[in-house]
Amino acid sequence: MESRPPRRWAPPAASWGPWLLGLLLFPWTLQLTGGQSVTHSGDPILVSLANKAVSFNCKITYSYTPEFKDFTVWYFHVDLKSQRSLNKQVNCPPTQGKENQTYTLQCQVTLKLPNASATGTYYCCVNWPNVHRISDGVFILVRDTGYRGPPQNPQKLLLLCFTGLLTALSILVTALLLWKKVLQHRDTEVYSCIQNEARSLPPTQSLLSQEKLNRFLDDSEFNLVYENL
DSSP: OOOOOOOOOOOOHHHHHHHHHHHHHHHHHHHHHTTOEEEEESOSEEEEETTSEEEEEEEEEEEOSTTTSOOEEEEEEEETTOOBOOOEEEOOOOOOOOTTOEEEEEEEEEEEOOSGGGOEEEEEEEEOSSOEEEOOOEEEEEESSOOOOOOOOHHHHHHHHHHHHHHHHHHHHHHHHHHHHHHHHHHHHHHHHHHHHHHTSOHHHHHHHHHHHHHHHHHHHHHHHHHHO
């Protein structure tokens, strides 16, 4: 029986066809697209209050050729439930340039988001006649209102009112004590002043006063005797 040499495995020609075709067309594809791209420039996360203006920038790089010198810019967002919104056009017209030159254009998107449900990732997309590019996106967190402190406990509020009342009463009592002390000090000063004036009287006046007092006593005794008769 004749022996046959073992066959070597070879991939079918059909499986190599698309791979070789793609390899041959890859440089031509790069040349056709001209390096068109759109990227997000700025912070990857933004925080905004509802109905307040918030902005993000998209950087568009393109080659000024007949195929890519005209384009339109749009934006859309994907919310926290993975629901995509409709595309909305951005007013960002292409610049005029020289043929076959590469240009970079900054497009600013300014939004007023209504409420927290608008939280999500926002994307810029650029449409050329035969090419479509989407940015990497920016996440915008929308808060309905600003910061609000926790509600106060009624007991804490009552304690604050009671503390305020005690403070007011303490101030009032202190003021009354100080006023009373001032009045006592003034009375002491007046009494001391009278004593000093009495001590400073000349001796003749003191004698006259003593004689008047004796006369008054004598008259009183005479009247008393007359009444007894």
